[in-house]
Amino acid sequence: MAQEQQEGVESNAQEDLTQKTIDTLEIDLNNELTEELEEEAPDVDYSQLSKEQLVNLLENELSLINSEGVKPTLLKKAEALAREIRPVLDHIKQTDREAALKAFVADSGSEDGFEFKYDAETQKIDALSREIRGLKNTYYQSVEKEKEKNFTVKTSLLQRLRTLLEDEGTRETDASGMKTSWEEFKKIQEEWKSAGNIASPHNGTLWATYNALIDRYFSNRNIYFELKELDRRRNADLKAELCEKVEELVKSLESRPMTREILAEANHVFEEYKHLGPAPKEEQEKLWQRFKVALDHLYDAQRGQFAEQKKSMQENYDQKLKIYEAIVPFTTYNSGSIKEWNAKTKEVMAFQDQWVALKGIMPREEGKELSKKFWATLKTFFHNKGEFFRQLESKREQNLELKNQLCSDAEAILATGEDNASNTQKIIELQKKWKAIGQVPEKYKDTIYDRFKKACDSYFDQKRAKNKEVEAEFEENLKRKIDLIERIEIAAANKDESSLDLLSAFKSEWSSIGFVPKKDMQATQKRYIAAVNTYVSAIGKLSSKEKEQAVLESEVELVRDGESSRGLFRKENDIKRRVSQLENDISLWQNNIEFFAKSKTSDRLKAEFERKISSAQAQLEELKHQLSIIQEAI
Structure with a gap:
């Protein structure tokens, strides 16, 4: 009897320690799961959404809650959505009211009598947000009430267990009484197991009291000691099976990544382990350490995955930050060339492709802000490009009008049938103006050019037909000028007879000769200048300054005569x-x-x-x- 009582005391102390460890681990597991849910929350910029889209988001969350039932994760997600939409809604309300007030003041001249009612969509967003908060409050109130109810139930079960222990100590032991007592004891155990969670400040005390009463029950019932040992043996077998289940989950990580489903399954096994009774004292701690090692391995894997994920998120953020910094200079880019704009657009699109190709997530707040700035920068670039092409298109329409006018002017000159110098100069001026005018809309580019070219070509074809006689005259002029140049070169060789008067005679004769063919003009002029320079050098009575003046005057006279x-x-x-x-x-x-x-x-x-x-x-x-x-x- 003394040995059994001592065993009961040791078992009681061991199980108290085990239960405290279990309670602590349960809190840690819940915290880990909460952090995981927060890490995986989607990243959305709600300020970019319309009122209708915001209403749809809230209605979808309520629909999901109504279809799947009121669950903490769904409520938390819906309430977080409503909380993030709140500042957006406040901004919408303020903007709408200020716009309405501004319009009212513009109409009436003052704010007196101003009344404002938000539109149906704004009121709908408000109502849906309140409904979500109401569901959340109602749910957690019901949870608290359920915990209070469970506290009452478990307190009652402890009282029944104490009563059972007191009855065991005062009544005679017989087979019928032992059976009745045992059945009542097992019933209390089942009801305790079925009872839900209670408020955490009382949880450890109740568990400690419950385990202490159970130990007292087994210790005081010597006749059932063997049954107790059999029950502990059975618990040991069941706990060993649960250890194997968790170990199988650990082993599965060799072929698949860590997931929420694996953690949820491990948590479920952990709940089963908690509700099993004690095992033989020589195995109790070994089983628990075995179970805890496997469970710790799972959570170490989860924490390692979180650390790796955070590292990946930071690396992804750093890469996207470099892309953003690379496209910032494009917001101030400006050019008047379509080709250059298209080249820059290819560069920008390449950066955009790099951004989109980085599929991983970024740190929540930093990533949200960076994404906002990146897309705003792209928007600025394409806005500037669009503005350039709008202005370009307007300019091309103006160019089309100008070129149509040039076509009309050229066709009017052609219609006169006159190919005099004045009309020729006008056609040449029209061609110069044409070149100075920029491009026209693409669909008119060929037709307007063909029209102008046809008018100009027709004029010059008409002129060429009349210029064949003039060309013959130019050839004769060329012969006369070559002859004059040769005479100047011969005169330059006789320095004694060289004089300014003779040079003036040569110049007068040169001026009296008309134009030469265009292809010979430059060579003839160059030879003439060389001959005059040689002749001037041969005049001995002139100073170097007078010679330079004479040569300069000769070149000027050439220009006045129409030479290059x-x-x-x-x-x-x-x-x-x-x-x-x-x-x-x-x-x-x-x-x-x-x-x-x-x-x-x-x-x-x-x-x-x-x-x-x-x-x-x-x-x-x-x-x-x-x-x-x-x-x-x-």
């Missing part, structure tokens, strides 16, 4: 460069004079710089004179 002005342009640029250099030198020297001190040495230096300035100014006047001659000619 390309050489004069080059000479003009050269003179401008020299003028600029002289002006800079004069300015520098004048500044330097200001720094000379009053001394004999400084006076000499000052005199030297003044001579330089005087000489440079004379050169500057001469160059400016040459420049004016050239600019007057061209």
Whole structure:
């Protein structure tokens, strides 16, 4: 008897410790599951949704609750949705009311008498949100009431168990009484097992009292000691089976990833384990440690998966951040070229494809903000591009009108049948204007060009037909000019007979000869200038400045006679460069004079710089004179 009582006390202490461990682990498991549900919550920007879409979201959540029953996860999800929609709804209300007030003040002139009623969709969102909160409150109130009821039930069961123990100690033991007592005891156990959860502050106390009373019951009933041992043996077998189930779940992780379903199944097995009675004391702790090791392995895998998931989420965020930073400069891009816009669009679309290809999730708040900024940046780029093409299309319509007018002008000139120089110049000017005008709408591009080209080609074909006689005259002029050039070259070889008067005669004769064929114009002009330069060099009485003046005048006369002005342009640029250099030198020297001190040495230096300035100014006047001659000619 003493040995059995001692065994009961040890069993009582061991099971108290085991139960506390179980309660602690249960809290940890619930916390883990809550964190998991929060991690997997979808990421939606509700401010981008319409009122109708918000109503549909809330109605869908209520429909899901009504179809699947009131469950904590569904209520929590629906209530979280309503909570996130609330600031969006407040903003909508404020915007609608301010718009209505603004319109009222615009009509009446003041805010007096203003009344406002929100539209049906806004009221619907409000009503659905309140209904969700009501369902949540009702559910948790019912849960609390159920816990209170369970507390009462379990307190009553403990009292019945105490009464049973007291009866065991006062009445005689017989087969009938032992059977009745045992049946009542098993009934109390079944009812305790069937009773639900209670408020956590009382849970540990009730479990400790329950296990203590059970131990006392078995300890006080010596006749049932063997039955108790058999029951513990059976519990040990059942707990071993539950250990195997959890171990099988652990083993399954070798071929599949960790999921919520695996955790839910392990939690269910854990509930079964909790409600089983004690095993033999020599196996009780071993079984529990075996079960706990397997369960810990599952949750270690889950925590490792969470850590890996967070790492993956951060890596995904970092990659998307780089993509966002890469497209930010595109928001300020601007160009007048379609080709360049299309090239930039390809670059932007490539970044968008990279973004979409990254399928993993990001940290909730940071990812939400980054996504918002990324799509806003894309929107800005395509808005700018659309604005460019809208302006381009408008400009092309204007260009079409301008080119239609040019076609009409060219056709009007062609209709006169006159191919004089004035009309030819007009056609040439129309062609220049055509080139200066930009593109027209694509569908008119070929037709408008063909129309203009046809009018211009017809005019010049008509002109060419009349110019065959002129070409013969140009060939004769070419022969005369070549003959004149050869005479100038021969005259240049006789330096004694070279004079400015003879040069003037050569120039007069050159001016009297008409145009030469266009293909020979440049070569003839170049040879003539060379001959004149040689002739001027042969005039011995002229200074170098007079020779340079004579050559310049010859080139100017050529331009006035309608020859190419390309050489004069080059000479003009050269003179401008020299003028600029002289002006800079004069300015520098004048500044330097200001720094000379009053001394004999400084006076000499000052005199030297003044001579330089005087000489440079004379050169500057001469160059400016040459420049004016050239600019007057061209």
